[in-house]
Every structure is written in C-alpha cells, then in structure tokens.
Amino acid sequence: DTGVSQDPRHKITKRGQNVTFRCDPISEHNRLYWYRQTLGQGPEFLTYFQNEAQLEKSRLLSDRFSAERPKGSFSTLEIQRTEQGDSAMYLCASSPLGTGGDQPQHFGDGTRLSIL
C-alpha cells in the first residue's frame, strides 16, 4: 500500500492559464474522489469515479473544470481559464468498493494551486 499520490504538490500560475493535476489512487481501490479545500475550511466534494465512470458531480464543478479517469486507474483534474477564486488545495481520495457507501476514504497530500 503506497498510498494516494498527487502531482504536482504545488502549482503557481497566472490567471487565465489552464492547469492539470494528476492523482494516482491506491491500486486496488475502485473509487476515486476529488475535493477542494480553501484555507480554514473543510474539504468540499467535487466529483467521484467508480472505475472509469464519473458517477457524481458537484454543482461546484463548473464547466471550466473537467475530470477524467481513463482505464479506471489514475485520474486528472483540469481547470481551464483559471480565476483567482480557484486558488485552493485540491485533494484526491480513493476507497475500495463496499456496501452502504461506508468505506473510509484515503487521501493524498493534495495539490496547492495559487493563482497570481
């Protein structure tokens, strides 16, 4: 169990640029989640995959955000035309399949995005 890995750890970019983050979940985990966390707040859910299928999306995920999980392994989160308000920590988590949706989620250390 090597844990959830996120890359890069930090990203600084100018407003209007596109950014892409990568998440490698724990290998045997079917479920993968993206959350966003701003300073002093708890994480907010963005989207969730089961294998390669994106099954749930938050209304926070505007049309500038897109997430993929090709082949049900790693996932990418892209933000187009970044805005100041996109500055946050982007967290990825994974969990195994389970019944009742009551599996603990295993988090990576996140990608901190700063928009200049």
Add this chain to the structure above:
Amino acid sequence: SQQGEEDPQALSIQEGENATMNCSYKTSINNLQWYRQNSGRGLVHLILIRSNEREKHSGRLRVTLDTSKKSSSLLITASRAADTASYFCATGSPRAGSYQLTFGKGTKLSVIP
C-alpha cells in the same frame, strides 16, 4: 456546502489532558466519519460510526453519535503533542449511489508539551 459544524473552532490543552470535539449536522446520514489533518497534508481517516451505532472506540479515541440530536463527539484521551492537528467530521449521504462525504469546518487542536 458544509454539512457539519465542529465546536469549538480551536482548542488548546496540555499534554496528558483529554480533548473533546463536537460535531453537529443538518440532514439524515448514512454514517459519520472523523478525520485528522496535519498542516499542509492530506486527511487521515480516524474512525467511522454508522447511523445505527451509538458509540465506537479505537485506541485513545472514543466517538459517540446521537442521530436524534444530529450530533457526534470525538474524545481523545491522554493527549500527546503529536495529536496537534485539525479534526474534521464528515457525513456520508444516505442517498443510494452517493459516496461523497460532506465535511465540517474543523476543530484546530493544539496540544502543549
């Protein structure tokens, strides 16, 4: 949107003392989980309690759940400096096919050696 509200927002105690954090939530839940987050790091799962359970223990952690009051508490006994972190409660949705967690704003715990 935030589902849970942790109380207090910040807590400072001496090493060896017990720390109690409370969480209130608004809608029905499938389960409630507690996570710890060290500064600049991801979240670490501590304990999960299902909606039909009232109390759960794990090492120095004790969690209670009162679904009638829509509240939970996390007790850390015999605290250590290494327990210094932010603690979040998170609720799982009872909606079929939904696996998202809804987090509170957290309690920042400082344990003074």
